[in-house]
Each structure stands twice: as C-alpha cells, then as structure tokens.
Amino acid sequence: xxxxxxxxxxxxxxxxxxIGIAIWSRAGTTGEFYVAGGGVHPIANGMATAADWMSAAxxxxxxxxxxxxxxxxxxxxxxxxxxxxxxxxLLAPYLRKFGKFTVPDFVGDRYYSNxxxxxxxxxxxxxxxxxxAGQMRGVGVVFSRFLEVDVTAGVIIGMIIVxxxxxxxxxKGITYTQVAQYCILIFAFMVPAIFISILMTGNPIPQxxxxxxxxxxxxxxxxxxxxxEELGFAAYTEGSKGVLDMLCITAALMVGTAGLPHVIxxxxxxxxxxxxxxxxxxxxxxxxxxxxxAPAISAFARTNLINTVNNGEYEKMPEWFSKWETTxxxxxxxxxxxxxxxxxxxxxxxxxxxxxDIMVLANPEIANLPNWVIAxxxxxxxxxxxxxxxxxxxxxxxxxxHDLIKKQLxxxxxxxxxxxxxxxxxxxxxxxxxxxxxxxxxYVAATVAFAFGFAASSFxxxxxxGIFNKRMNREGAVAGMVVGLLFTSAYIIYFKFMNPELNxxxxxxxxxxxEGIGTVGMIVNFVVAMIVMQFTPAPPQEIRDLVENIRLPxxxxxxHSIEA
Numbered sequence: 002x003x004x005x006x007x008x009x010x011x012x013x014x015x016x017x018x019x020i021g022i023a024i025w026s027r028a029g030t031t032g033e034f035y036v037a038g039g040g041v042h043p044i045a046n047g048m049a050t051a052a053d054w055m056s057a058a059x060x061x062x063x064x065x066x067x068x069x070x071x072x073x074x075x076x077x078x079x080x081x082x083x084x085x086x087x088x089x090x091l092l093a094p095y096l097r098k099f100g101k102f103t104v105p106d107f108v109g110d111r112y113y114s115n116x117x118x119x120x121x122x123x124x125x126x127x128x129x130x131x132x133x134a135g136q137m138r139g140v141g142v143v144f145s146r147f148l149e150v151d152v153t154a155g156v157i158i159g160m161i162i163v164x165x166x167x168x169x170x171x172x173k174g175i176t177y178t179q180v181a182q183y184c185i186l187i188f189a190f191m192v193p194a195i196f197i198s199i200l201m202t203g204n205p206i207p208q209x210x211x212x213x214x215x216x217x218x219x220x221x222x223x224x225x226x227x228x229x230e231e232l233g234f235a236a237y238t239e240g241s242k243g244v245l246d247m248l249c250i251t252a253a254l255m256v257g258t259a260g261l262p263h264v265i266x267x268x269x270x271x272x273x274x275x276x277x278x279x280x281x282x283x284x285x286x287x288x289x290x291x292x293x294x295a296p297a298i299s300a301f302a303r304t305n306l307i308n309t310v311n312n313g314e315y316e317k318m319p320e321w322f323s324k325w326e327t328t329x330x331x332x333x334x335x336x337x338x339x340x341x342x343x344x345x346x347x348x349x350x351x352x353x354x355x356x357x358d359i360m361v362l363a364n365p366e367i368a369n370l371p372n373w374v375i376a377x378x379x380x381x382x383x384x385x386x387x388x389x390x391x392x393x394x395x396x397x398x399x400x401x402x403h404d405l406i407k408k409q410l411x412x413x414x415x416x417x418x419x420x421x422x423x424x425x426x427x428x429x430x431x432x433x434x435x436x437x438x439x440x441x442x443x444y445v446a447a448t449v450a451f452a453f454g455f456a457a458s459s460f461x462x463x464x465x466x467g468i469f470n471k472r473m474n475r476e477g478a479v480a481g482m483v484v485g486l487l488f489t490s491a492y493i494i495y496f497k498f499m500n501p502e503l504n505x506x507x508x509x510x511x512x513x514x515x516e517g518i519g520t521v522g523m524i525v526n527f528v529v530a531m532i533v534m535q536f537t538p539a540p541p542q543e544i545r546d547l548v549e550n551i552r553l554p555x556x557x558x559x560x561h562s563i564e565a
Contacts, residue, residue, distance in 0.1 A: 004366075007376035008147040015380045016162055018181050019387070023165060023174040041176055041270040047283025049176045050267045052183035054085060054258075054284070055291055056132075056389035057139025060186055061382045065360030067299035068306075071229070072240035073247070074299070080251040080453075082292050084258025089281035093268040095468045097277040098551045103396070104265055104460055105404040111467040112475035113544055115409050120482050124459040125400045127486065129263065130437060132452035133393040133430075137438020139386040142358050145328045147379040152328070156438040159383070163390050164431045168424045175391045176270055182384035187290055189381020193365040193374050194294050197301045200368060211297035221300055228307050233346030237303070242514075243506065249517030256461040256523055257453025263392035266399075302364040309367055310353060311344040318342070321366035330356035390434065398427035451493055454519025458485035462526040468552065471545045477534030485526030492518045 002010075041049070059081065067074030099107055105125055109118025137156050144155025191207075198210035202221060214220050219227075225237040235241050242250075258264070268277040310318070315333060325331040332354040333342060344353040362382060365375045402423035407414055414422070459482045466473040466481075493515045496504040506512050513521060539545075 002372060004372045004375050005147070005149065007372045008379050011373070011376045011380045012147070012383060015181075015185055015384060019162065019178050020165060022178045022181060026174045026177050040272055043271055043276045043280035044283055045176070045180050046267060046271050046276070046280035048183040048287055049179035049270075050264065050280060050284035051287035052179040052186065052384070052388040053267055053392040054081075054264050054389075055183075055186065055288060055385055057136050057382065057386035059291060059295075060190060060385035061139045061142065061361050062135075062358050064295045064298045064302065064364075065357040067296060068303045068360045069355075069357050071235065071237040073242045075240075075296075076242075076247055076250040077254065078292060078295065080254025081258055082288070083251070084255040084453075085264075085285060085288060087255055088258055088264060089278075089285060092464060092468070093265065093281055094274055094278055095551050096265055096464070097268045097271075098274050099547075103399050103404055104464070105400055106408070107467065108460075108463055108478065109404065109408065111544070111548070112463075112473075112478045113541065114475035114479070117463075117475050117479050117482075118404055118408060120479050121460070121463070122400045122404045124455070124482060124486055125396055125404075127490075128452050128456045128459070129393045129396045129400075130430075130433060131455060132263075133390055133397075133434040134437030135452070136386045136390040136393070137434050139358070140383060140390070141438055142328075142330065142356075143362065143379050143382045143386070146325060146330070146359070146362060147376070149324075149327070153439050156435050159387060159390070159438070160431050160435040163387055163394065164428065168394075168427045168431075172266070172270060172395055175388075175395060176267075178391065179388045182388040183287060186381040186384040186388075187287070189377045189384070190291050190298075190361075191294060193368070193370055193378055194298050194301075196370050196374060197305075197364070197368045198297065201301055201304070207294045207297035207301075211300055221304065225300055225304050228304065229346075232307070232311065232344065235346075237300070243512045246506075246509075246512055246514050246517050249513045249520040253454045253457045253517050253519035253523070257455070257457035257519055263389070263396045266396065267392075298361060298364060302360045302367065305364070305367045306355075306360070307344065310342050313342050315340050315342055319366070319369075321363060325359055325363060330359045394427050394430050394434070397430040398423040401426035451497075451515070454489050454493065454516065454522065455486060457519035458489040458522025458526055461523055462530060466527075466530060468548065471548045472534060472539055473530065474534055474537055474540045476537035477530040477532075480533040481526040481530030484529045485522045488525050489519050489522030492522075 058077075063074075063077050063081075066077060096107060099111070103125070105118050105121035108121035109115060112118075137159060140159030141152035141155040144150055144158055145152045148155065148158075150158075194207040195205050198207040199205050201215060202210035202213035204210040204213050211221065215224055222238055226239075229235065229237045240247065268281065271277050271280055310322070315335065322331065326333065334352050334354075336350070336352050337343070342353050343350060345351050362378055365378055402419050406422050407419050411418075462485065463478045463482050466478065492510070496509075496515045504515065506514070509515075510518070510521070
C-alpha cells in the first residue's frame with residue numbers, strides 16, 4: 002500500500018479511538034467536565050499529563066529545530082524538561098492542596114480579589130490562545146502533507162475532531178483520550194528512531210546510536226560537524242547564540258512551563274495530594290522517553306537530509322521531496338540554472354529552503370523506511386497536537402465559564418447552565434484557535450516559546466509568591482502580572498510583528514531575543530510585585546493562615562475539597 006492509504010487507515014483508526022473514548026466518557030457534571038471527577042489513577046494521569054505537555058512543538062518541531070540549530074536548539078530540551086521538574090516539585094503539590102483547579106481560581110482566592118482573578122483569566126486566555134496557535138499549525142502541516150489538502154483544510158479537520166471530544170467529554174473525555182494519544186505518539190516517535198538508529202549506527206537504542214559511529218567508523222557527530230563546516234554552516238555541536246540569550250530562553254521555557262495552566266489543572270484530576278506527586282513522577286518518566294530520543298532523531302535527520310539533497314539533481318529527487326514541495330514547506334530556487342540543488346550556509350548562494358517543522362515528519366521518508374512507518378509518524382504528530390489543543394481548550398472554557406461567569410458575573414447560575422457555558426466557550430475557542438492555526442506568528446516551537454514567555458512573565462511570580470510569601474498581597478500580585486505581561490508582549494510584538502527587519506541581536510535588549518524576553522518579564526513582575534507590596538496593606542490573617550497550611554508537609558495527605 003502507498004503512504005496515503007496507510008495514512009488514511011492509521012489516522013482514521015486513531016480518530017475512531019478518540020471519538021469512541023469521548024462518547025464512552027461523556028461528562029455529565031461540571032466536576033467531570035473540569036477535573037474528570039477527581040478520580041483518575043496516577044499512572045493514567047501521568048500518561049495524560051505527558052501527552053498534554055508534549056505538544057506538536059515537542060513531537061513535530063523540537064527535533065527539527067535542533068536539527069537546524071544544533072547546539073543552540075538544546076535550549077528547548079533543557080527548558081521544557083527543567084520546567085516540568087520545576088512544576089512537579091515546586092508548584093503542583095501545593096496548588097493541589099490549595100484545592101482550586103484553575104490558576105485564575107487560585108489567584109482570585111489567594112489574593113482575595115476578583116480583580117486579580119480577572120487579570121489571571123486574561124493571562125490564561127492570552128497564553129492559551131498563543132499556545133494553541135502552535136498546535137493547530139502542527140495539525141495543518143501534518144494534514145497538508147499526508148492527506149494532500151491545503152493547510153487551511155487540515156486545520157479545519159483538526160478543529161472538528163478536537164471540538165467533538167473536548168466539548169463532549171470535557172476533562173473526563175480529554176484525560177482518557179490523552180492516555181490513548183500518549184501511547185500512539187510515543188510509539189510513533191520511537192519506531193522510526195529505532196529503525197534509523199539500526200540503519201545508521203547498528204545500535205537499536207537511539208540514545209546510544211546518537212553517540213555511536215557510522216559504517217565508515219566516523220562518529221555521527223563528527224561526521225555532522227564536518228558536513229556543516231564543508232557547506233558553510235556553523236559546526237553542529239557549537240552554538241552561535243550569546244550565553245545570556247541562551248540562559249534567558251532556557252529560563253523562560255522553564256518557568257513558563259511551570260506556569261502553564263493546562264498542565265497544572267491535570268494535578269487536580271487525581272484523588273489525593275500524594276497521587277499528584279506520584280503522577281508527576283510517572284509523567285516525567287513518560288516524557289523522558291521522547292526527550293532523550295529527540296537529539297538522536299535530529300542528528301539522524303540532518304545527516305540524511307544533507308547527504309540526500311546537497312548537490313543532487315533536482316529531477317532525480319525522491320518522491321517525498323516533490324510531495325513536500327507541493328505543500329510549500331520545501332522550496333527550491335535554481336539560482337545558477339544547473340539543475341542541481343545547492344544547499345549551503347551562504348544565503349546568497351543557497352537554493353533550498355526547508356521549513357523546520359517538517360523534519361520529524363519527513364525523517365522516515367528521507368531514510369526510506371516502510372510506508373506504514375511514515376503513516377504512523379503522521380498519526381503520532383496529530384496525537385501530540387490534538388492532545389495539547391484539547392487541554393488548552395479546557396483551560397479557555399473553564400476560565401470563561403467558571404472564573405468569569407460562575408465566580409463573578411452570574412454566581413447563581415445552575416450547574417447545567419455552567420456546563421452549557423463551558424461548552425459554548427470551548428466552541429468559540431476552537432474557531433479562534435483555527436484562525437491562529439492558519440495564520441501562525443512563527444514556527445510551531447517558536448510560537449509555543451512565546452506562550453511560555455507570556456506564562457513566565459505573568460503567572461509564575463504570582464503563583465510562587467502566593468505559595469511562599471505570606472506577606473504578598475493583591476495589589477502587588479495584580480501590578481506584577483499586568484506589568485510583566487505588558488512588557489513581554491510589547492517586546493515580542495515590536496520585534497516579531499511591527500519591525501521584523503530589526504529582529505537581530507544588535508537591536509535586542511542586552512542581546513536577549515524575543516524568545517527569551519519572558520525571563521526579563523518575570524524579573525520585572527517580581528520586582529514590581531515586591532515594591533507595590535511594601536506600600537500597600539498586608540493580606541487578611543485568614544489568608545496568611547491558609548498559605549501557612551498549604552506549605553506544611555505534615556498536612557500533605559489530604560487536599561482541600563474541590564469546588565467545581
């Protein structure tokens with residue numbers, strides 16, 4: 002069977018699984034819609050958390066970025082992995098014990114203020130919509146290549162699937178769908194990695210193959226360094242970014258991860274605080290499988306790509322080349338008219354443009370793997386994108402229905418009315434997400450990096466100070482979130498949208514790129530919050546007692562009851 006039939010078959014079966022799970026786990030109450038009833042097993046929650054956290058950026062784009070950026074791309078590995086550890090150890094157990102299943106709810110109650118709650122809702126929507134744009138873009142890329150439809154049609158198909166199981170099942174449906182999606186995405190990621198590792202290095206374990214040698218006895222990374230330098234690129238194992246920018250991007254991704262609302266809410270779906278810690282550990286193991294494999298895939302793909310396309314005759318390129326050309330994600334411009342592809346580091350002479358988002362998806366084709374493996378990777382990419390998109394949709398819908406409508410605008414709304422409002426909000430969010438998916442601001446991973454910067458500069462200081470500083474009050478928290486988010490947004494908008502021609506290191510503040518500015522925004526948030534706190538009244542005594550209570554380990558066995 003050809004690739005397209007395999008793709009229809011495998012993707013179709015996975016979609017039927019998702020829809021079947023959604024029907025089986027249909028939410029009937031707000032408790033099931035928001036936190037899956039709070040009775041999910043820690044292992045299942047760990048798998049769902051891993052799928053929620055490993056988005057299209059992790060599956061599709063991260064290895065592609067490392068493939069092109071080499072050493073510089075390691076910021077994504079370090080930032081996202083470190084961020085998860087930070088979230089699991091520093092924040093999740095305390096938030097779970099506090100008993101509020103949305104970040105705006107935590108902020109509103111901890112800072113005894115509906116103004117703080119509203120600011121947090123705005124931040125949650127800002128972060129979630131930016132993040133979801135990256136996911137829908139990933140869906141569009143997969144569909145455009147493997148179903149041979151344009152990106153817009155691909156995004157619409159993805160919207161329909163996500164809408165169905167997210168709106169129907171809420172968190173309950175999303176949780177069990179994400180368990181299935183984790184199994185699919187990790188299998189799809191590992192199978193081609195193992196295949197290619199055996200073919201290139203003779204070692205079935207990609208992590209070991211990454212440090213192994215090729216048939217001619219040359220170490221893989223030495224070979225890749227040589228190819229890069231021969232073609233005028235920077236050596237693969239050496240970076241070109243400044244140290245401060247590397248640190249800022251890594252830190253922004255770390256603390257941004259820790260403040261992501263769609264991951265935090267997952268720790269409210271288990272029965273006890275202890276289960277939240279256990280499921281965080283399981284999730285880390287499940288995540289590590291993919292993240293320790295990604296550098297190997299990057300090196301394999303980069304080596305195979307250069308060997309296949311550079312100086313090759315355009316007319317004799319493999320079928321995958323023309324297929325990706327039709328999507329517009331590979332472009333060949335025969336500048337010297339010799340009919341051969343010149344792929345070099347010098348932009349004036351380079352004739353080939355490759356979208357970084359296609360590297361993982363194209364990797365099995367470049368390595369001539371069986372058609373079913375190629376289709377499997379497509380299904381895995383869709384699973385990763387759809388799982389995170391669903392989690393984000395739930396954050397958006399719960400922010401609107403629970404934190405805005407239930408907590409502020411209509412406190413007497415019935416449970417049925419709140420459930421309808423949540424589903425309507427999710428429906429509008431799907432449409433808006435689809436728009437951003439068709440018109441993304443950047444590559445998948447870069448778009449997601451912006452979302453992390455927004456989360457770092459807004460939520461993270463408010464959550465940390467809310468847990469570890471009894472004196473922090475509502476005035477300080479609100480001022481910090483507003484100033485941090487405005488500063489980060491203005492910087493990103495200025496360089497990415499208003500003056501992209503100025504987006505070079507010489508013009509950046511202290512050499513910090515828009516991807517790393519969230520770290521500065523976070524520091525600004527902390528400073529503003531601490532200063533404002535000094536000149537405004539302290540929190541009420543009951544709030545101080547509450548903060549003291551959630552930090553005591555001898556009370557960690559039980560969580561506060563969840564108000565859904």
